[in-house]
Amino acid sequence: MSWPTSIAKGITDMNNILKGLQKDLLHLPRTHPKRRATAIPAMQALQAELGYLDDAAIKKITQITGLSTAEVEELATFYSLIYRRPTGRHIVRICDSVCCSMRGADQLLTAAEEYIRTSLGTVTPDGALTVLPGICLGLCDKAPAALVDGEALGPLNDASLKALLQRLQKED
Amino acid sequence: MEALLTRHLEPAAPLNLAAYQATGGYRSLTAAFDLKPEKIIGIVEAANLRGRGGAGFPCGLKWRLRGADAPSPRYLICNLDESEPGTFKDRYLLYGGPHQIIESVIVSAFALQAERALIFVRGEYAKGGNALNQAIQEAETAGLLGTNIRGSGFNLQIEAHLSGGRYICGEETAQINAIEGRRPNPRPKIPRPSTHGLWGQPTTTNNVETLINVPHILLNGADWFRKLGVNGGCGSKLFCVSGKVKHSSLFELPCGTPARELIFEHAGGLDEDRTLLGFLPGGASTAFLLPEHLDVAMDFDPIAVAGSRLGTGSIIVLDNATCPVEVTLNLMRFFARESCGFCTPCRDGLPYLTQILTIISSGAGRADDLALLDELCATIASQSFCAFAPGAVMPLVSSLKCFHDHYEHHVITGHCPFNETNKKRA
Incomplete structure (x- = not known):
C-alpha cells in the first residue's frame, strides 16, 4: 500500500495497473452488460496500489467500464472496503459488533483514538495510520479483534493495541 | 461424531492439491460423474440437506426447482460472504481448505449442469480469497476444471469474486447485483433468480457450508448422512x-x-x-x-x-453481567449501519429504532417508548422490501419480551443496572 495519492502516480500508471483487466474487456463491445462487472475488481486493483480512489481513479474506471461518473461513485461509496479518502500506510479496522463489543471493543476504539490523536477514519499526520471501526470481521472467536492490513489479530487489549499501533508507525 | 467437514482444515497451512488428494480429496468427482445429474439431485433431496446460510431451504428441492431444461449458460454461486455477527464458519472453511470448497462446487455444478460457478468471497477475507484463487489455478492445471473434466463431457469454469464489503451482499439477489457491478440492493423475487439470475440466466445460490456436504453425501449415501444428526436433525x-x-x-x-x-x-x-x-x-x-x-x-x-x-x-x-439492552442496541446499530438504503422502512426505520434504544439505554427513556419500539418493529418488518429488516428487528422484538424487566429498570430508574461493567461509547 502506498501513499501519497494517485495524482502523483499519474494516469499512465493506472493503465499499467489495470492492464490485465482491460485485456479481458478488449473483445467486448462498449455497451456489453459484462463490462460494468469489471468496476469492483478495477477499484480493488487501483486501491491496492494507490491507497484510495481519488477523482482521477474514478474517471479511469468510467473509461474502462462505460459507466457514468455517478454510477461509479455510487458503487465506490456503497462499499465499506473501498476508500474515497486518503488512507494511512496501514489500515487498522477494529470490530465493534456484538461479540467484540461484549469483550471491550468500545474501550479499544477509545484507546486507539486517544493514541492516534486524530479522529477515526482520518490519517495520522505522519501518514502511517488510519484506524476505522468495522462491522463483525468474522473473528468473534478472537474477540475483541482487529484486521490490520488484512491480517487478523485478537484478542487485543489496550496495551497490545498501543504496541501494535506504535510498531506500525515505525514500519514503511 | 467423527469430524467430517472440518477433518482436513489446516488454517496455518491449507493442504495443496496433492496433499488434499492424498487424504481422499476429489474422490467424489468419480462418484458424481458415474451418476446422472438428476440422480444426484435425488440423493441430495433424500439426504434432507437443508441450506446452511440461514433460511434452511432444502438444497435438493432448490436444485430440482431450477429445472433440468434451464437455458444455458447456467450459473452456480457459492455464497462465502458471511458478515453475520457471531458467525465465522466460512472463515475456517476458506482459510483452512480451499480445495474442499472447489471439490464441492464441481460436484454441485455437475448436478445442476452449470457451466459457470462463482465463489463470492467476503471482502474482509481477501487473503483467503488469494489462496482460493491459487487453488483454483492448481485445479485447472490438473484438469479438474475446464472442458471435459476427467472425460465426463462436463465443462466448468470457477471464478472467485472478492466483495467490496457490505452485509447486504450476502443476500441472494443483492449478491447477483454485486457481481454484475450494480448497486447491491436486493432485487424483486419475481422473476426468480433460478430463471432470471446472473445476467438474466438461470442461477442457483448456495451457502458454502451447504455445498461442502454434497461430496460426503455422494460418497456415503443419503441414509448415512441423515443418521449423522441427533434429535431429529440431519447431517453434520x-x-x-x-x-x-x-x-x-x-x-x-x-x-x-x-x-x-x-x-x-x-x-x-x-x-x-x-x-x-x-x-x-x-x-x-x-x-x-x-x-x-x-x-x-x-x-x-x-x-x-x-x-x-x-x-x-x-x-x-x-x-448475567451483561446488559441485554446494551447488547440489543449494539445489534441495532449494526443493522442500521448495514441497511442498503433501498427501501424507506428499513433505511429510516432502523436508525429510528436505534435512536430510541440509545435514549432508553442512557436512562432518559419513557415507559411508552417500549410500546413504540414494538409498534415500529411490526411496521418495519412488514413493509420493507427484503428479508433484511424482518431479520434486523427479530432480536429487538424478542429482547423486549425476554428481558422486559431490564428495559423497565432502565426506563423507571433512569439508569443501567450494569453501568459499571458496560461503559457506553457516545
Missing part, C-alpha cells in the same frame, strides 16, 4: 459459539445437538462461571432464547418452534 453441522464463554470456537457436531452441550461442554461454560442470561441461537438476526431453551435441539424446526431461527448456527452467549 458447523456451530460457532462466541460471546461470554470460556472457549469461543468453531465446533462440528451432529445437527440437532442442544445448545446446552455446545455452551457448557464444548465452549467450556460461561466466563467466570457466571449464570446464563440468554443466547442468540443463529447469529445477530435471530430471536433471543432463554436458559429454558438450552435443551432444544439446534435444528431448523425445533428452534423455530421455540420462537427463533437456527440461522447460521452461531450461538452468541450473554451472561
Whole structure:
C-alpha cells in the first residue's frame, strides 16, 4: 500500500495497473452488460496500489467500464472496503459488533483514538495510520479483534493495541 | 461424531492439491460423474440437506426447482460472504481448505449442469480469497476444471469474486447485483433468480457450508448422512459459539445437538462461571432464547418452534453481567449501519429504532417508548422490501419480551443496572 495519492502516480500508471483487466474487456463491445462487472475488481486493483480512489481513479474506471461518473461513485461509496479518502500506510479496522463489543471493543476504539490523536477514519499526520471501526470481521472467536492490513489479530487489549499501533508507525 | 467437514482444515497451512488428494480429496468427482445429474439431485433431496446460510431451504428441492431444461449458460454461486455477527464458519472453511470448497462446487455444478460457478468471497477475507484463487489455478492445471473434466463431457469454469464489503451482499439477489457491478440492493423475487439470475440466466445460490456436504453425501449415501444428526436433525453441522464463554470456537457436531452441550461442554461454560442470561441461537438476526431453551435441539424446526431461527448456527452467549439492552442496541446499530438504503422502512426505520434504544439505554427513556419500539418493529418488518429488516428487528422484538424487566429498570430508574461493567461509547 502506498501513499501519497494517485495524482502523483499519474494516469499512465493506472493503465499499467489495470492492464490485465482491460485485456479481458478488449473483445467486448462498449455497451456489453459484462463490462460494468469489471468496476469492483478495477477499484480493488487501483486501491491496492494507490491507497484510495481519488477523482482521477474514478474517471479511469468510467473509461474502462462505460459507466457514468455517478454510477461509479455510487458503487465506490456503497462499499465499506473501498476508500474515497486518503488512507494511512496501514489500515487498522477494529470490530465493534456484538461479540467484540461484549469483550471491550468500545474501550479499544477509545484507546486507539486517544493514541492516534486524530479522529477515526482520518490519517495520522505522519501518514502511517488510519484506524476505522468495522462491522463483525468474522473473528468473534478472537474477540475483541482487529484486521490490520488484512491480517487478523485478537484478542487485543489496550496495551497490545498501543504496541501494535506504535510498531506500525515505525514500519514503511 | 467423527469430524467430517472440518477433518482436513489446516488454517496455518491449507493442504495443496496433492496433499488434499492424498487424504481422499476429489474422490467424489468419480462418484458424481458415474451418476446422472438428476440422480444426484435425488440423493441430495433424500439426504434432507437443508441450506446452511440461514433460511434452511432444502438444497435438493432448490436444485430440482431450477429445472433440468434451464437455458444455458447456467450459473452456480457459492455464497462465502458471511458478515453475520457471531458467525465465522466460512472463515475456517476458506482459510483452512480451499480445495474442499472447489471439490464441492464441481460436484454441485455437475448436478445442476452449470457451466459457470462463482465463489463470492467476503471482502474482509481477501487473503483467503488469494489462496482460493491459487487453488483454483492448481485445479485447472490438473484438469479438474475446464472442458471435459476427467472425460465426463462436463465443462466448468470457477471464478472467485472478492466483495467490496457490505452485509447486504450476502443476500441472494443483492449478491447477483454485486457481481454484475450494480448497486447491491436486493432485487424483486419475481422473476426468480433460478430463471432470471446472473445476467438474466438461470442461477442457483448456495451457502458454502451447504455445498461442502454434497461430496460426503455422494460418497456415503443419503441414509448415512441423515443418521449423522441427533434429535431429529440431519447431517453434520458447523456451530460457532462466541460471546461470554470460556472457549469461543468453531465446533462440528451432529445437527440437532442442544445448545446446552455446545455452551457448557464444548465452549467450556460461561466466563467466570457466571449464570446464563440468554443466547442468540443463529447469529445477530435471530430471536433471543432463554436458559429454558438450552435443551432444544439446534435444528431448523425445533428452534423455530421455540420462537427463533437456527440461522447460521452461531450461538452468541450473554451472561448475567451483561446488559441485554446494551447488547440489543449494539445489534441495532449494526443493522442500521448495514441497511442498503433501498427501501424507506428499513433505511429510516432502523436508525429510528436505534435512536430510541440509545435514549432508553442512557436512562432518559419513557415507559411508552417500549410500546413504540414494538409498534415500529411490526411496521418495519412488514413493509420493507427484503428479508433484511424482518431479520434486523427479530432480536429487538424478542429482547423486549425476554428481558422486559431490564428495559423497565432502565426506563423507571433512569439508569443501567450494569453501568459499571458496560461503559457506553457516545
